[in-house]
Amino acid sequence: MTHLPDLTDGTVTLRPDDDQADGSAAFAVEVDGAAVGRVAVATDGALTWELDERSRGRGYATRAVRMLVDWALTERAQNGLGLDRVEARVDAEQSAALRVATRSGLRREGVTRLPEEAEEVVLARLATDPPLSEPGAFRALLNSFLPRKRAIAQMLVRDGQDRVLLCRLTYKQDWDLPGGVVEVGESPQVAVAREVEEELGLTIDAGRLLLTDWLPPWSGWDDALCLVFDGGEHDASITGSIVRQESEIRDAVFCTLDEARERCTDFTARRIESALATLAAGAGAPAYTESGRG
Incomplete structure (x- = not known):
């Protein structure tokens, strides 16, 4: 893995953890200079995130995951991951985590059924997906998770x-x-x-x-x-x-x-x-x- 950069959107900053022996890219999430959580993307594109309980509900997780996704896909030639797809698997009962994934630009692809466990919702974003700033991208995102009858x-x-x-x-x-x-x-x-x-x-x-x-x-x-x-x-x-x-x-x-x-x-x-x-x-x-x- 190449040296990881600092990433920021002006409110949330991602500070790299350069000690990932497995090749994943992990970052500490900081707000006003204080660490509030952690986000990571694995070499297979799997996304994970976790925020301190006191920092939840303020949009920090969405900002952090969106920055990580944009960096992983738009700079894949430079970041050493070479990913053209990132994916999150979220417990179907975790509505807050599902909102974070969706607002970060991940489209809902389906549900994985697990024996004697909660279902997992699979959400993903491709390098070829249009930027979220484009109207068509936002409509496609909504279409991926709105109810279908x-x-x-x-x-x-x-x-x-x-x-x-x-x-x-x-x-x-x-x-x-x-x-x-x-x-x-x-x-x-x-x-x-x-x-x-x-x-x-x-x-x-x-x-x-x-x-x-x-x-x-x-x-x-x-x-x-x-x-x-x-x-x-x-x-x-x-x-x-x-x-x-x-x-x-x-x-x-x-x-x-x-x-x-x-x-x-x-x-x-x-x-x-x-x-x-x-x-x-x-x-x-x-x-x-x-x-x-x-």
Whole structure:
């Protein structure tokens, strides 16, 4: 390791510890000439920091870690570390440490599950990431840790006898409307038409949005938003054209509302009823329900 420099932002100063036999870069954190903690980056890019309890909550840790990260990545050709990525692993329950990592410019990448231990959040920054002063960098940072909610798009396809098309799925016993999970960056309206074509071999354009239904956590699933689009009215004979994706679909048939109540979970049946009610009401705003309840 080459000789480490002093680093400062005018408020916090990092004083090097040149005695790191393992090649890591470690610094004492000083404020007004007094040591208040320590930060370090290992040869594999792992970041660690610790502040005296009396000095916490004042932004010193964020300043120290941000300086260390900037130095490790922007001067990698000179500092002897040669890092193009630095990483912090933070206990998921340590909200203060997570704020320090995020405010220091580290993007959240995922969660490591550990047996009989708390989960660890993995946050990292690359040498190629734009400076935090750029608006795009700040948006990307926010996007890495803001909540993300699953979206499901379904289609209400009817025949001329007041029946709706339902699918019996391979991975659960109850029946459901055709559709599926919206992929990242995909329009829900495009997604539902894609799912219907992939799983049933039917080309049906998705019409207007009939219903937004919030689904609370259930049976191992996180919560989600289910968007039900109008698939129009079709002759019942279209079921003869169905080509099932056998890994996901056991069967697909038109069902009456009573049959839907028998075959579907209660919240799915309520969702179908709500979507049909919106359709019967004519043009207007889509309905909003939670677990099928308005």
